[in-house]
Amino acid sequence: MMNDETMRLVIGIDLGGTNIKAALIECGGGGVVASVSRLTLDGEYVDGVPRFALTVQEMVVELEERAGQGKLRAGLSAPGLARRDGRCIQWMPGRMDGLEGLDWADFLGREVRVLNDAHAALLGEVWTGAGRGCEDVMMLTLGTGVGGAVFSGGRLLRGCLGRAGHLGHISVDGKAARDDFNTPGSLEDMIGNQSLWRRCGGRYANTHALVAAAAAGDSVAAGLWLESVRHLAVGMVSLINVLDPELVILGGGIAAGAGEQLLGPLRGWLDELEWRPGGHQVRLALAAAGEWAGALGSAWEVRGES
Amino acid sequence: MMNDETMRLVIGIDLGGTNIKAALIECGGGGVVASVSRLTLDGEYVDGVPRFALTVQEMVVELEERAGQGKLRAGLSAPGLARRDGRCIQWMPGRMDGLEGLDWADFLGREVRVLNDAHAALLGEVWTGAGRGCEDVMMLTLGTGVGGAVFSGGRLLRGCLGRAGHLGHISVDGKAARDDFNTPGSLEDMIGNQSLWRRCGGRYANTHALVAAAAAGDSVAAGLWLESVRHLAVGMVSLINVLDPELVILGGGIAAGAGEQLLGPLRGWLDELEWRPGGHQVRLALAAAGEWAGALGSAWEVRGES
Numbered sequence: 001m002m003n004d005e006t007m008r009l010v011i012g013i014d015l016g017g018t019n020i021k022a023a024l025i026e027c028g029g030g031g032v033v034a035s036v037s038r039l040t041l042d043g044e045y046v047d048g049v050p051r052f053a054l055t056v057q058e059m060v061v062e063l064e065e066r067a068g069q070g071k072l073r074a075g076l077s078a079p080g081l082a083r084r085d086g087r088c089i090q091w092m093p094g095r096m097d098g099l100e101g102l103d104w105a106d107f108l109g110r111e112v113r114v115l116n117d118a119h120a121a122l123l124g125e126v127w128t129g130a131g132r133g134c135e136d137v138m139m140l141t142l143g144t145g146v147g148g149a150v151f152s153g154g155r156l157l158r159g160c161l162g163r164a165g166h167l168g169h170i171s172v173d174g175k176a177a178r179d180d181f182n183t184p185g186s187l188e189d190m191i192g193n194q195s196l197w198r199r200c201g202g203r204y205a206n207t208h209a210l211v212a213a214a215a216a217g218d219s220v221a222a223g224l225w226l227e228s229v230r231h232l233a234v235g236m237v238s239l240i241n242v243l244d245p246e247l248v249i250l251g252g253g254i255a256a257g258a259g260e261q262l263l264g265p266l267r268g269w270l271d272e273l274e275w276r277p278g279g280h281q282v283r284l285a286l287a288a289a290g291e292w293a294g295a296l297g298s299a300w301e302v303r304g305e306s
Numbered sequence: 307m308m309n310d311e312t313m314r315l316v317i318g319i320d321l322g323g324t325n326i327k328a329a330l331i332e333c334g335g336g337g338v339v340a341s342v343s344r345l346t347l348d349g350e351y352v353d354g355v356p357r358f359a360l361t362v363q364e365m366v367v368e369l370e371e372r373a374g375q376g377k378l379r380a381g382l383s384a385p386g387l388a389r390r391d392g393r394c395i396q397w398m399p400g401r402m403d404g405l406e407g408l409d410w411a412d413f414l415g416r417e418v419r420v421l422n423d424a425h426a427a428l429l430g431e432v433w434t435g436a437g438r439g440c441e442d443v444m445m446l447t448l449g450t451g452v453g454g455a456v457f458s459g460g461r462l463l464r465g466c467l468g469r470a471g472h473l474g475h476i477s478v479d480g481k482a483a484r485d486d487f488n489t490p491g492s493l494e495d496m497i498g499n500q501s502l503w504r505r506c507g508g509r510y511a512n513t514h515a516l517v518a519a520a521a522a523g524d525s526v527a528a529g530l531w532l533e534s535v536r537h538l539a540v541g542m543v544s545l546i547n548v549l550d551p552e553l554v555i556l557g558g559g560i561a562a563g564a565g566e567q568l569l570g571p572l573r574g575w576l577d578e579l580e581w582r583p584g585g586h587q588v589r590l591a592l593a594a595a596g597e598w599a600g601a602l603g604s605a606w607e608v609r610g611e612s
Contacts, residue, residue, distance in 0.1 A: 081583060091583045136466040150548070152465065157458050159550020160442040161586055164458065169581065170544035174478040174491075174537060181581040183543055185480075231480060237489055238476035242456070242548060244465020275475065275487040277387060277397045280467055 009033060009067045011060055011074040012292070012299030014120070015052060017042055017095060022059040023295045024067050027303040030128040032292050034066050042096055050098030053107060060108055073111045075298030076104055077120030081162040086113040086301070090162070113301040118165060119156055121251065121287075122149035123297030129289025130249045138245045139287070140167055140236070142207075142262075143252035146188040150243055168192065172234045190231035193254065200224055211258045226265055233269030240282055241275055251287030259286065315339060315373045317366055317380040318598070318605030320426065321358060323348055323401060328365040329601045330373050333609040336434040338598050340372050348402055356404030359413060366414055379417045381604030382410050383426030387468040392419040392607070396468065419607040424471060425462055427557065427595075428455035429603030435595025436555045444551045445593070446473055446542070448568075449558035452494040456549055474498065478540045496537035499560065506530055517564045532571055539575030546588055547581055557593030565592065 008027040013020065023035040036059050044051040056076070064072055078099060080092025087103050089096075104112040115123070122139040125131040131139075135154045141147040148167025150157040157164040166181070173185030189195045193207050204210040204221065213221035236248060255262055263284060274282065289296060314333040319326065329341040342365050350357040362382070370378050384405060386398025393409050395402075410418040421429070428445040431437040437445075441460045447453040454473025456463040463470040472487070479491030495501045499513050510516040510527065519527035542554060561568055569590060580588065595602060 152458070152463050152470065153461065155459065155461070157463075157549070159458065160552040161550055161583060163550035163581075163583060164548065166547040166550075166581075169547040170476070171478055171540045172480040174540035178579070181547065182579050183547065183581065184540060184579065234477045234480035234490060238544070239548065241472040241475040241487065241489065242470065242545065243463070244467055244469035244472075246466040273484070273488050273490065275469075275472075275489070277467060277469060 007033075008304070009069055009072055010299045010302050010304075011063055011072050012295030012297075013056055013059070013074060013076045014117070014292070014294030014298065015056060015076060015078040015099075016040060016117070016294075017079065020052060020055055020059065021292065021295050022056070022063055023292055023299070024063045024072075025296060025299040025303075030296055030300070032296070034063060035292065035295075036062060045098070050102075052096070053098065053102060057108060071110050073302040073304075074104075074108060074113075075120070075295075075300065075302045076112055076114045077117045077294040077298040078114065079117050082114045082116050082119070082158075083162065084158070086115070088114055089116075111302065113298065115298050115301060116149075116162060116165075117294055118147040118149045119158070120294045120297030121147075121289075122151055122165075122249070123156060123300045124289040124293030124295070125249050125251070125287055125297075126151055127289070127296055127300045129293060130285040130287055131247060134247050136243070136245045137247045137249060138167065138239060138243050139249040139251060140232075141252035141287075142191060142232075142250065142254035144194050145192045146186075147252070150245075152243060152245075167235070167239060170235055170238060172231050172238075187231065187235040190235075191228045191254070199228070207254045208257045211261050215261060225261075229262065229265045230269050233266055233273055236266075236270065237273045237275065245282060247283045247285060249285050249287050251293075255286055313339075314610070315375055315378055316605045316608050317369055317378050318601030318603075319362055319365070319380060319382045320423070320598070320600030320604065321362060321382060321384040321405075322346060322423070322600075323385065326358060326361055326365065327598065327601050328362070328369055329598055329605070330369045330378075331602060331605040331609075336602055336606070336609075338602070340369060341598065341601075342368060351404070356408075358402070359404065359408060363414060377416050379608040379610075380410075380414060380419075381426070381601075381606065381608045382418055382420045383423045383600040383604040384420065385423050388420045388422050388425070388464075389468065390464075392421070394420055395422075417608065419604065421604050421607060422455075422468060422471075423600055424453040424455045425464070426600045426603035427453075427593075428457055428471075428555070429462060429606045430595040430599030430601070431555050431557070431593055431603075432457055433595070433602055433606045435599060436591040436593055437553060440553050442549070442551045443553045443555060444473065444545060444549050445555040445557060446538075447558035447593075448497055448538075448556065448560035450500050451498045452492075453558070456551075458549060458551075473541070473545060476541055476544060478537050478544075493537060493541040496541075497534045497560070505534070513560045514563045517567050521567060531567075535568065535571045536575050539572055539579050542572075542576065543579045543581065551588060553589045553591060555591050555593050557599075561592055
């Protein structure tokens with residue numbers, strides 16, 4: 001079946017800090033035909049080469065053999081800022097040592113396009129998830145931190161350093177303390193998991209616990225959660241006025257876990273704060289492309305004409 | 307001279323609330339070959355047609371006769387949100403009655419492209435002003451309000467309603483009062499002239515007076531101005547993280563009037579607040595395309611290949 005010449009395949013690789021996910025992806029509709037997952041083992045080396053790079057190489061060979069279509073193009077999603085020519089991650093300090101500057105086209109001996117992980121996740125949503133058929137989409141990923149990406153006029157926003165779409169690092173309270181990126185009162189610091197301990201004085205272990213407590217009638221939790229969601233709404237209306245999307249996709253563990261307990265109060269705040277010219281209201285959706293979104297989005301860039 | 311066949315011309319029109327400026331523009335380099343200016347007279351009608359529309363028509367005929375190249379394409383810059391097909395302003399409540407929905411291609415009997423005025427001003431800067439040769443630029447216009455526009459990857463950001471680039475309507479203080487667009491603590495409310503009275507308790511008539519008093523040693527004025535500039539810096543670093551421009555252009559009466567008294571303290575705040583991956587710093591520049599920027603930017607859209 002995989003040798004069917006009518007089904008053109010590419011490889012999508014999602015290189016994360018914990019796992020590497022790779023998939024054979026069908027160029028026409030973005031179907032995941034085969035997939036493998038391995039541990040990243042960040043920090044390990046074999047003869048001076050980062051283990052994650054060798055693992056990616058092995059996974060590519062394995063998938064390519066299964067496809068039986070000769071050498072396949074590959075997309076690779078990774079943390080950090082991708083270089084303009086798409087051959088490497090140019091900037092990723094602090095972890096994934098050996099990733100910065102690694103030329104994946106040379107290393108894997110084929111056409112490779114490297115993408116920032118948040119950019120890839122959005123493109124995965126646009127290809128097969130909540131953003132199908134949309135030209136103007138922004139995505140916010142609510143997890144440990146707050147990530148994001150922007151699709152505008154049918155194109156990914158990259159910016160001059162590949163930094164565009166760092167939506168968690170907008171200020172929603174200019175007088176508050178600065179985050180890791182120097183932004184005072186950033187959206188990330190208002191709703192990301194990593195700041196919850198500080199925001200709740202250690203009362204809730206993570207945002208799931210906070211949301212569960214709020215749902216169970218804990219008024220302190222309810223107040224904290226509503227405040228977090230209001231900050232999110234403030235950031236979202238700012239971004240809506242800058243980017244004018246037709247759709248905002250909410251992804252990440254917090255959005256997936258909270259679901260309607262996020263969307264309900266968020267809609268309420270947006271009713272107050274969103275600029276709606278001519279009554280036009282931005283649509284909201286939860287991410288829907290699933291765990292292969294990053295691999296899919298990176299493959300989208302090398303899929304060619306379908 | 308204007309009949310020289312080697313110099314292709316288009317017409318650029320900047321329809322403002324007070325004046326209409328129109329120019330014959332040379333397609334290759336954006337030179338203003340001839341120009342006319344007339345009053346808008348917003349609210350006046352002739353046989354049910356807004357006077358400004360008839361005036362634009364007369365100006366187009368006059369410039370076209372001077373060009374002697376037959377029917378010319380035209381760009382038109384106007385306040386409000388331009389429709390996706392570029393034939394009209396679709397949304398402009400409150401003033402310029404008769405502008406909403408007016409199909410300029412039909413009315414002027416030629417190919418016309420209608421642009422939002424802030425979008426046009428940025429394209430004028432990209433064509434012949436401070437943004438020449440740049441692919442990723444954002445512009446903030448500091449005047450009565452705060453306007454803006456974004457050029458990303460060599461393209462104007464429009465968004466789904468033509469609203470993209472409303473950079474004055476981002477929040478820099480989510481707990482403050484809402485502005486006309488429902489944004490709490492908007493950048494516009496922190497540095498635009500229209501909010502100065504409230505911000506300074508009526509002590510300074512306008513931002514020029516505030517900046518002059520600060521320069522003359524008035525410590526209250528200096529404190530207020532520094533606070534305004536810090537809010538601007540907070541908004542700018544948020545936008546830099548979202549849009550990743552190589553250049554930020556500052557335009558409008560406040561930027562033109564304050565010059566180094568704006569740029570000096572702004573650079574100081576950006577040294578504290580800007581995320582600079584790998585030491586990369588965003589360039590700042592004052593707008594340089596002059597009073598014809600809007601006409602030029604609207605003409606840029608119809609200039610064709612040069």
